[in-house]
Amino acid sequence: MDAGFFILKVVLSGLIIAGISWLAGKNPTLAGFLIALPILSMLAIGFSYLQYQDMGKINQFAISILVSLPLSALFFVPFLLNRWIKWGFVPTLLSGLALLYAGYLMHSRIFRP
Numbered sequence: 001m002d003a004g005f006f007i008l009k010v011v012l013s014g015l016i017i018a019g020i021s022w023l024a025g026k027n028p029t030l031a032g033f034l035i036a037l038p039i040l041s042m043l044a045i046g047f048s049y050l051q052y053q054d055m056g057k058i059n060q061f062a063i064s065i066l067v068s069l070p071l072s073a074l075f076f077v078p079f080l081l082n083r084w085i086k087w088g089f090v091p092t093l094l095s096g097l098a099l100l101y102a103g104y105l106m107h108s109r110i111f112r113p
Helices: 003-026 028-036 039-052 055-085 089-110
Strands: none
Touching (some): 003 028, 003 039, 039 055, 055 089
């Protein structure tokens, strides 16, 4: 595919993310529900199929996403615990990123060739 398709993917994905982050200021519950939907996964799978048309790779991609879902949820644990431990934003975010990295390491061990 060409540069125009790449730009379309960037713009569409960016608009979705920007729209949901804007909505978070107006209705955080609805924004949380929408961002939890696999919208970006669906877009990425669709765009990948359009670009490569290789169902073997699409299936592998989808399985990787499925395994990643519970592991990526580790990011939110410090935010949940912050109700009691009362950290500021930066320590909570950094802790979430550290747990997300641990989830990535687990994911890479699961899919090690």
